[in-house]
Amino acid sequence: xxxxxxxRDIVPxxxxxxxxxxxxxxxxARINTLKTDRDRLIFRLTAAKVPCRxxxxxxxxxxxxxxxxxxxIENLMGHIHVxxxxxxxxxxxxxxxxxxxxxDMCAAPGSKTTQIASMMENRGLLVANDPANTxxxxxxxxxxxxxxxxVVVTRYDGRRFPSQKFDRVLVDAPCTGQGMARKDLSVLGRxxxxxxxxxxxxxxxxxxxxxxxxKPGGTVVYSTCTFAPEENEAVVSWALDQVRRVRLEKxxxxxxxxxxxLVEWNGSLFGDEMEKCARYYxxxxxxxxxxxxxLIKE
Amino acid sequence: xxxxxxxxxSPFQPLDWAEVVEMWESRFGIPLSIFEGASxxxxxxxxxxxxxxxxxxxRCESVGLRFMSxxxxxxxPTTYALQLFGHVATKNAVDLGPDQxxxxxxxxxxxxxxxxxxxxxxxxYQGEVLGCGLYSRGELVSQLPKERRIMxxxxxxxxxxxxx
Ligand SMILES: C[S@@+](CC[C@H](N)C(=O)[O-])C[C@H]1O[C@@H](n2cnc3c(N)ncnc32)[C@H](O)[C@@H]1O
Numbered sequence: 080x081x082x083x084x085x086x087r088d089i090v091p092x093x094x095x096x097x098x099x100x101x102x103x104x105x106x107x108a109r110i111n112t113l114k115t116d117r118d119r120l121i122f123r124l125t126a127a128k129v130p131c132r133x134x135x136x137x138x139x140x141x142x143x144x145x146x147x148x149x150x151x152i153e154n155l156m157g158h159i160h161v162x163x164x165x166x167x168x169x170x171x172x173x174x175x176x177x178x179x180x181x182x183d184m185c186a187a188p189g190s191k192t193t194q195i196a197s198m199m200e201n202r203g204l205l206v207a208n209d210p211a212n213t214x215x216x217x218x219x220x221x222x223x224x225x226x227x228x229x230v231v232v233t234r235y236d237g238r239r240f241p242s243q244k245f246d247r248v249l250v251d252a253p254c255t256g257q258g259m260a261r262k263d264l265s266v267l268g269r270x271x272x273x274x275x276x277x278x279x280x281x282x283x284x285x286x287x288x289x290x291x292x293x294k295p296g297g298t299v300v301y302s303t304c305t306f307a308p309e310e311n312e313a314v315v316s317w318a319l320d321q322v323r324r325v326r327l328e329k330x331x332x333x334x335x336x337x338x339x340x341l342v343e344w345n346g347s348l349f350g351d352e353m354e355k356c357a358r359y360y361x362x363x364x365x366x367x368x369x370x371x372x373x374l375i376k377e
Numbered sequence: 378x379x380x381x382x383x384x385x386x387s388p389f390q391p392l393d394w395a396e397v398v399e400m401w402e403s404r405f406g407i408p409l410s411i412f413e414g415a416s417x418x419x420x421x422x423x424x425x426x427x428x429x430x431x432x433x434x435x436r437c438e439s440v441g442l443r444f445m446s447x448x449x450x451x452x453x454p455t456t457y458a459l460q461l462f463g464h465v466a467t468k469n470a471v472d473l474g475p476d477q478x479x480x481x482x483x484x485x486x487x488x489x490x491x492x493x494x495x496x497x498x499x500x501x502y503q504g505e506v507l508g509c510g511l512y513s514r515g516e517l518v519s520q521l522p523k524e525r526r527i528m529x530x531x532x533x534x535x536x537x538x539x540x541x
Contacts, residue, residue: 114460115505125501152482155525156460157504202428206435219439220524224459228415229428232438241435 082257082270084153086306089341090360104261106148108159109138109167109190113226115158118224123153136334136364140167155325157224161181162190163262165366169251169302170194172330177202179246184237184289187214189221191251196227206343207294208233210238238284241291247298248289252282254303254310258368261361275309276377282314290322290376299325300373304367306358308344311370315340315356330357335364388442389425389432395443397424406467406498408520425437426458453497456508458527463499466524469536470499471510471517478502481510484526489517505520533537 080097090096110120117138124131129151134140141159145151153159170191175181177200185208186192196205207222207230209215215234217348222230235241237250255274258268289299319325340356342349359369398409399419407500418425418432418440429443444458463470473481480487482501491513497520500510509520
């Protein structure tokens with residue numbers, strides 16, 4: 080459990096946290112409403128004796144008692160998308176509507192893109208951007224399997240995304256991924272303060288650019304799957320200082336337990352409003368770890 | 378580069394809506410209304426379907442969903458487009474039984490007696506579209522993309538009757 084000791088004072092019930100981090104993640108998937116609906120899908124899985132249980136907090140999320148959900152024909156047909164439970168939070172907080180213009184700035188491999196496309200009912204415009212050549216292939220393939228016709232894929236560096244206006248922008252930033260340790264333990268060994276600070280140098284201008292691209296009244300959501308405040312609150316509070324007329328809005332997803340964002344860390348003050356961000360720890364909802372901030376442009 | 382030049386240089390060339398959807402109507406009996414509001418673009422051999430009347434002023438890698446591919450006069454619907462629109466097909470569509478579906482999913486060919494014209498057909502199982510098949514002289518050949526095939530041993534829920 081390398082690199083987690085530094086969180087002893089900010090994570091409640093630290094012992095349970097460490098214990099949860101050492102267990103593997105439950106297998107979860109999201110129902111793709113572009114191709115099926117919830118009742119129909121659950122009926123099919125039940126008829127096929129695939130043990131599945133809907134999440135308590137999100138009626139399109141399913142826990143599956145199954146080793147290889149990728150081999151379900153429902154996956155082949157794009158009726159489900161295998162996706163970690165907590166990662167379904169960012170699109171829900173983003174709350175995209177059909178007919179809007181939405182940018183997913185760091186989109187590959189497209190779990191959240193396909194979720195957003197289905198929330199938009201395949202209407203409007205969803206730009207799925209990612210500069211990483213190899214990852215764009217899986218982004219495109221996931222969008223096709225999901226049946227998304229409202230997605231265009233672009234490959235800009237998000238920091239220099241062309242000037243266009245969007246109703247909503249998601250920045251699901253590249254991060255040190257500590258929260259994914261339940262899927263891949265090696266992320267913990269690779270963590271270092273230097274890596275967090277290196278990523279911060281990328282995360283800050285990404286979020287700043289996202290704020291610039293939002294229309295007045297528009298929404299920007301910033302999320303990571305790491306615990307490091309350097310990549311979370313320290314990014315959000317910096318960006319708030321850079322772009323005028325942007326305010327934080329409280330992140331609240333009913334049915335999910337979370338902790339407020341940090342007001343300070345190791346001597347850095349982030350400001351009281353940072354409490355409006357949400358930190359999701361693995362032992363709270365039996366998921367991966369996650370951070371979400373919601374910003375509104377005035 | 379100015380915005381307009383970006384658009385003019387787009388490799389995605391707009392296609393006539395009616396021309397495209399009429400091909401689907403005549404082959405599959407799919408009502409034109411299901412494509413209302415969408416637009417079609419061609420790049421190389423691929424034709425794409427997109428949700429809006431115009432593509433945005435951006436350098437796009439892809440626009441919407443690959444809808445069909447064209448080689449000379451022959452066109453082939455993609456599995457993904459059929460999974461999205463094939464459920465309303467009224468002809469050249471076939472619903473397979475469990476054993477046949479299993480073969481189809483594994484990417485195999487099989488003999489099949491069905492009321493189909495030779496050419497590309499919509500293949501479904503229990504009323505849900507699996508993808509595109511090629512039917513000719515009593516044989517059905519699966520056209521599922523390789524990465525979407527599932528070998529028989531691997532299929533988890535294939536076939537609800539048996540289930541594994
Ligand atoms: C956490 S992953 C995104 C996961 C994705 N949102 C999903 O739900 O499937 C972060 C992504 O940011 C991308 N990225 C890295 N540098 C970037 C940049 N300068 N601009 C935009 N995206 C970038 C990476 O290629 C990576 O795919």
